[in-house]
Amino acid sequence: MRTHELIRTIDAALAHLEGCADELRDLDAALGDGDLGITVTSGCRAVRDALGELADGVLPAQVLKTAGGAFARANPSTMAALVGGALLAAARELGDAAELDRDAALAVGRAAAESISTRGKAQVGDKTILDALVPSLDAMAAAPDAPLASGIEAAREAVERTRSLQSMRGRASWLGERSKGLQDPGATAYLRLLEGLDEASKGVTK
Numbered sequence: 661m662r663t664h665e666l667i668r669t670i671d672a673a674l675a676h677l678e679g680c681a682d683e684l685r686d687l688d689a690a691l692g693d694g695d696l697g698i699t700v701t702s703g704c705r706a707v708r709d710a711l712g713e714l715a716d717g718v719l720p721a722q723v724l725k726t727a728g729g730a731f732a733r734a735n736p737s738t739m740a741a742l743v744g745g746a747l748l749a750a751a752r753e754l755g756d757a758a759e760l761d762r763d764a765a766l767a768v769g770r771a772a773a774e775s776i777s778t779r780g781k782a783q784v785g786d787k788t789i790l791d792a793l794v795p796s797l798d799a800m801a802a803a804p805d806a807p808l809a810s811g812i813e814a815a816r817e818a819v820e821r822t823r824s825l826q827s828m829r830g831r832a833s834w835l836g837e838r839s840k841g842l843q844d845p846g847a848t849a850y851l852r853l854l855e856g857l858d859e860a861s862k863g864v865t866k
């Protein structure tokens with residue numbers, strides 16, 4: 661995917677994610693403070709505005725770097741900082757590649773997961789976005805013919821599995837055992853982003 665197509669795809673995917681803000685707010689309110697709705701709304705808005713102002717012909721890495729900066733600056737939450745940092749790490753991973761192909765997209769996803777794990781001091785199993793992100797990347801790597809569909813299926817199952825986990829990071833961890841039974845909002849946000857990317861890529865290739 662080249663830059664112009666990448667920006668159009670991200671814009672449409674973020675429009676979808678913005679539409680899920682109420683769901684994410686409610687899931688986050690059950691486990692913590694409910695600020696994920698605002699983080700997603702303000703972050704998506706800021707990214708879409710910033711990408712709309714990018715000059716023609718910039719590299720895909722610049723798109724991710726711009727998106728990361730805009731998302732992080734839009735809102736002072738921990739999630740905004742983690743997503744911003746993940747996108748900057750993804751941009752560094754991409755380097756001066758002219759296109760975002762399947763292998764590059766996977767490497768970008770891995771770099772983002774690594775950044776979130778390191779900066780958020782979180783592992784798979786801690787009931788965070790990583791619990792959907794990591795298994796979906798594994799599924800994408802294992803299904804070269806239909807990576808996005810496989811990634812979405814794995815993320816959907818993973819989001820369901822977060823219900824059985826106890827929150828170990830962030831405000832949700834204050835709930836302790838009572839966090840069990842509730843669906844993780846961060847993992848759900850990632851699933852909604854993937855669904856948005858899927859819808860968007862179908863629209864773009866039409």
Ligand SMILES: [Mg+2]
Nearest residue numbers: 693694695696
């Ligand atoms: Mg929150």
